[in-house]
Amino acid sequence: MSETLTPLPQGALSGKTALVTGSSRGIGADTVRYFAQAGANVVINYRNKAPRAEKLAAELRELGVEALVVGADLTDLESVQAMFAEVERAFGRLDVLVLNASGGMESGMAEDYALTLNRDAQVNVLETALPVLGDGSRVVFVTSHQAHFIRTTPTMPEYEPVALSKRAGEDALRERIPELAEKGIGFVVVSGDMIEGTITATLLERANPGAIAARREDAGKLYNVAEFAAEVARAAIDPVPADNTRLVGDTESFGQE
Template structure:
């Protein structure tokens, strides 16, 4: 069984520790990339599936903690960019959410047309790493950011 603070340890504490360890080793012009989900990026602004709540809260906390370091990173010539994805087709998180909430993936697909694929998400991550026109603090969105109306009515 996972520790009760597992999500925060993974998505906040570990992310801060990683930046503490790698930033002194990075060259000016380097970039830190934080990968998250729309459910986490918009946490507190949009509804979240109950099952995903601890993950969304912890990823949001991690993103905000790293964003709070943008000025400190800039002093070293390092930028921070965030890539946020909708539910990604074929990945474990939507599959696990679907187990507790039959029809969730179909409902999301109907609402937004289609979910991004693993390949599309990976391509966005790679492109974000090399796109020098993105300023520190920029967010790249993969998939729809449209709010799902069914989150509150679905029993997760």
């Protein structure tokens, strides 16, 4: 159970506000839960599952923090602008922004949907958040080893379009590091191996039966949702690595010792 993990010191984020995109379930939900455990007021963002987001918010308010629930489609700029306007009205500023929401393997989407969500939307969210991100704040971008290392290590054909789009998003965000640094905003990419229990892993397993077991055997261990979310949460308060990158799990398969 994720509730048994408390990766951040109690009170480490007291008086701070954190927003995690795609936080009504999965990695996003556990990340926002860890922030609330550490005393942060939180913004739970969802695309179309309001009841699930509201249920999580009610749970986190029991911890004595404020929890704002905001629906927004990250590929719709007006929707994103409305979300941050609501954040500013409620809290005045934002101290932690976790860019967690991603996708591209969903059926029935436009051919360029993965790039629209994983690159363009991520940049637009960051751009729109800048007025409420102050000196000392932190931006965390969540990705996978399969995407982070896609330029040097091939991945499963089923995942390649998503991996390339997420790497494009990472590159576009990294271009903003000097500007963010000037404003006193730290930026960290958190890259993890395949995470057991995520929607992406489930879809990959469906498209390529045995993929999860094969990767687990190669890596020796795969993180679960709660464990990986703990690393994402820590990236929000730990010192920013020199290369702005936090690698989680085995990397030997990707040419990294």
